[in-house]
Amino acid sequence: MLEVLLGGLLLGGMYGLVALGLNLQYGVSRVLNLAYGEFLIGGAFIAFFTVMSRWQLNPLLSLLASVPIAFVLNWLIYRCLMLPLVKRAPDQDALDADVVLVTFGLFFVLQGLALVGWSGDLRGYSFLAVANPFLSTHFGLMIAQNRLLAFLGACGLALALFLILRHTRVGSALRAMTIDPVAAELMGVDVRKLSALAFAAGGALAATAGMLVSTFISFSATTGVEYTLKALIVVIMAGVGRVTGTLAAGLLLGVVEQMGGYLLDPGLTLAINFGLFTLILLLRPTGLFTRA
Amino acid sequence: MLEWPRNNPWTCILLALGVLALALLPQLASSYVIQLCISIYANVALATAWAFFSGTTRYISLATAAFFGIGIYALAILHEYLPLPLALMAAAVAGFLVAVLVGLSTLRLRGVYFVVFTFGLTELIHQVVNWGAIKSRTVTRYIFTDASRVEIYETLLAITLFTVAASWYVSRTRLGYALRAIGEDETVARHAGIDTTRVKVLCFAASAAVMALVGAVLTLQYPYVDASIAFNNTWSFEVLIAALLGGPGRPWGPAVGAIPLVLLKDQLVGSLYFTIALGLCFVAVVYVLPGGVAPLIERWYRAFDAAALRQALRTGRLPEGWGAGWGWPRRLKLGLKAGLARLNGLWRL
Numbered sequence: 001m002l003e004v005l006l007g008g009l010l011l012g013g014m015y016g017l018v019a020l021g022l023n024l025q026y027g028v029s030r031v032l033n034l035a036y037g038e039f040l041i042g043g044a045f046i047a048f049f050t051v052m053s054r055w056q057l058n059p060l061l062s063l064l065a066s067v068p069i070a071f072v073l074n075w076l077i078y079r080c081l082m083l084p085l086v087k088r089a090p091d092q093d094a095l096d097a098d099v100v101l102v103t104f105g106l107f108f109v110l111q112g113l114a115l116v117g118w119s120g121d122l123r124g125y126s127f128l129a130v131a132n133p134f135l136s137t138h139f140g141l142m143i144a145q146n147r148l149l150a151f152l153g154a155c156g157l158a159l160a161l162f163l164i165l166r167h168t169r170v171g172s173a174l175r176a177m178t179i180d181p182v183a184a185e186l187m188g189v190d191v192r193k194l195s196a197l198a199f200a201a202g203g204a205l206a207a208t209a210g211m212l213v214s215t216f217i218s219f220s221a222t223t224g225v226e227y228t229l230k231a232l233i234v235v236i237m238a239g240v241g242r243v244t245g246t247l248a249a250g251l252l253l254g255v256v257e258q259m260g261g262y263l264l265d266p267g268l269t270l271a272i273n274f275g276l277f278t279l280i281l282l283l284r285p286t287g288l289f290t291r292a
Numbered sequence: 293m294l295e296w297p298r299n300n301p302w303t304c305i306l307l308a309l310g311v312l313a314l315a316l317l318p319q320l321a322s323s324y325v326i327q328l329c330i331s332i333y334a335n336v337a338l339a340t341a342w343a344f345f346s347g348t349t350r351y352i353s354l355a356t357a358a359f360f361g362i363g364i365y366a367l368a369i370l371h372e373y374l375p376l377p378l379a380l381m382a383a384a385v386a387g388f389l390v391a392v393l394v395g396l397s398t399l400r401l402r403g404v405y406f407v408v409f410t411f412g413l414t415e416l417i418h419q420v421v422n423w424g425a426i427k428s429r430t431v432t433r434y435i436f437t438d439a440s441r442v443e444i445y446e447t448l449l450a451i452t453l454f455t456v457a458a459s460w461y462v463s464r465t466r467l468g469y470a471l472r473a474i475g476e477d478e479t480v481a482r483h484a485g486i487d488t489t490r491v492k493v494l495c496f497a498a499s500a501a502v503m504a505l506v507g508a509v510l511t512l513q514y515p516y517v518d519a520s521i522a523f524n525n526t527w528s529f530e531v532l533i534a535a536l537l538g539g540p541g542r543p544w545g546p547a548v549g550a551i552p553l554v555l556l557k558d559q560l561v562g563s564l565y566f567t568i569a570l571g572l573c574f575v576a577v578v579y580v581l582p583g584g585v586a587p588l589i590e591r592w593y594r595a596f597d598a599a600a601l602r603q604a605l606r607t608g609r610l611p612e613g614w615g616a617g618w619g620w621p622r623r624l625k626l627g628l629k630a631g632l633a634r635l636n637g638l639w640r641l
Contacts, residue, residue, distance in 0.1 A: 032404055085578070096404040097352060098578050101536065104529065105574025112568035229415070232408055267423045274416035281409050285401055 012254020016247035017154035019234035021205030027241025028198035034103040037224030038110040043210025066207040074203025114221035124218030146215035178241035239287020337452040339534040339546035341502035347540025348471040355410035361522035363504030368433040387504025395493035418523035460543040539586025
């Protein structure tokens with residue numbers, strides 16, 4: 001039972017990690033990026049090629065390449081593709097409709113390119129795939145190092161993001177934009193520049209999450225959409241623009257999924273996932289961790 | 293909107309002849325053509341049904357695959373117990389009932405939440421059906437029917453024609469105006485005395501019934517079905533893009549979009565490039581053709597001066613300023629320009 005709970009927490013940490021970037025993108029720049037998972041898979045592939053290269057480098061080193069690439073690509077996507085839509089949209093509803101279509105298109109294009117370039121094979125590599133010695137000797141818990149790394153990465157990134165948003169000047173501008181973009185602009189915030197920045201940072205977070213997740217889950221060019229969906233579920237559960245809420249919602253989802261699978265039936269985990277999501281969407285469409 | 297051809301006997305006769313030609317097609321064409329036509333009809337019916345609700349009210353639904361799959365499963369289960377026509381009816385009723393339940397609980401979600409919800413709902417139904425199938429040891433359900441390809445063709449043709457005609461008819465009734473009013477501004481519509489919930493749920497369910505029926509008819513040609521065939525998300529996306537490419541604001545728009553997409557898919561099927569082409573279609577629709585192809589066609593139709601042409605046919609001479617003054621290229625150009633002027637206009641779904 002404790003093992004199941006811990007497994008749920010670790011899984012939930014991963015969900016939170018995956019959703020952080022999407023929440024930053026959707027919360028600040030108000031653009032729902034459905035091609036999000038593709039950048040995650042891109043990060044995973046770069047890590048894979050780093051490990052499989054001639055020098056067999058540490059996958060953590062791949063972040064040096066994947067984070068800047070994802071940052072620049074996402075910045076370009078926002079500047080070139082999203083900004084014209086933001087400019088012409090009369091209201092948020094119309095913008096949402098446009099953006100959903102364009103990013104779906106982007107998702108198909110990126111997935112197609114990934115399939116052409118990297119084929120549809122399932123890839124994976126082994127990194128830190130041993131039980132944590134401290135936890136196994138002192139508590140008798142078998143927890144793989146790589147999962148622990150992803151969990152700690154999730155907590156670290158969420159904490160860093162929280163501190164940046166809470167204690168820096170850019171952070172307060174970003175928070176202001178989450179609450180009311182028009183008022184923020186009137187207060188002298190350069191909304192377009194910061195939206196692009198937040199969007200790009202969200203993409204970079206996706207690539208980081210992809211690298212961390214790829215250490216223990218195998219992936220292929222077509223698995224990106226699963227992460228997009230998971231991230232979307234977590235973001236909507238947490239409430240748009242809530243950083244710590246994202247981590248909490250991820251943990252909740254992970255625990256409920258594992259416990260449900262354990263108590264009811266392992267075949268139902270995905271159904272439980274979507275069931276929880278639909279329930280929250282119906283009862284509290286603005287998210288669990290928002291002020292009413 | 294193009295005028296209802298009631299006052300124009302020639303249009304009526306042409307339409308009737310066209311329908312007759314389509315109905316007689318299986319007597320002449322090869323089975324490849326018939327198969328292609330079945331695919332086209334299915335997509336046209338689905339896209340029209342989708343646009344009937346989502347195009348007018350701007351509630352973008354990704355639950356097409358859910359209702360489609362419900363139709364498939366209803367038929368796969370019931371065709372062993374009921375005669376085929378009854379099983380088909382039951383499939384449509386099943387889609388209708390599920391949609392009423394879904395609609396009553398969810399249609400207060402708007403915008404992106406509705407999109408995501410319908411997508412999640414499809415996955416939820418998929419997973420539950422899959423789990424049920426595994427538990428009851430019927431992961432693949434075999435279909436035993438003696439329906440021939442021609443019968444499937446004729447049934448689908450009838451369903452498609454009915455869907456397009458019904459969508460056209462409803463768009464001209466009070467219900468059609470109510471739907472459009474909801475799409476423009478739901479609060480205003482409610483204040484104008486429209487029972488928005490009833491209208492939305494009813495139309496959502498009606499479009500779902502058509503989707504379920506199309507799914508059920510298509511099932512007849514498969515040897516077996518399973519959950520991942522029935523609840524395949526690709527259906528939702530293809531239908532969505534077909535409707536948006538054609539123009540969801542017109543009853544005949546989705547048909548215009550669905551036909552080229554099916555032909556494109558037929559050429560590229562199995563190739564990775566279909567996903568890329570589909571993606572580029574999505575992007576192109578948003579940037580280049582907001583509103584779809586239908587408004588463009590309509591402008592061309594208006595720019596085309598029917599009276600002048602008729603006179604030219606009667607007198608055997610081109611009217612003033614047609615041949616000499618490059619009149620018709622100018623008209624065409626004006627029509628094109630007017631259509632492209634929408635580029636900078638507001639994008640309405």
